[in-house]
Amino acid sequence: MVEHETVVHDITRPAAQPGGWVEREATGRAVVRCTCGLDSGIVAATQAVQIADDHRRTSAEART
Ligand SMILES: [Zn+2]
Numbered sequence: 215m216v217e218h219e220t221v222v223h224d225i226t227r228p229a230a231q232p233g234g235w236v237e238r239e240a241t242g243r244a245v246v247r248c249t250c251g252l253d254s255g256i257v258a259a260t261q262a263v264q265i266a267d268d269h270r271r272t273s274a275e276a277r278t
Contacts, residue, residue: 218273219249220266224259248273 223245226238244262246254246269254265 216250216273218270220246220252220269220273221248222246222259222262222266225256 225241225243225245227241228236229239231237240259242259243256244259245256246252246262246265248269250273252269254262257265
């Protein structure tokens with residue numbers, strides 16, 4: 215049986231701050247990955263959430 219652990223990874227970029235330290239800054243983009251091998255590539259964060267939801271729903275239906 216294929217396990218589905220769908221995760222949305224927010225993509226951040228390093229933003230250099232005065233003083234030499236670096237902060238992670240959200241880019242509004244994300245990647246969806248699942249333990250079944252799904253990889254959405256880089257999409258808008260809002261779209262990533264939708265893809266993850268759709269995938270969870272589809273995989274739950276396929277299981278029954
Ligand atoms: Zn999956």
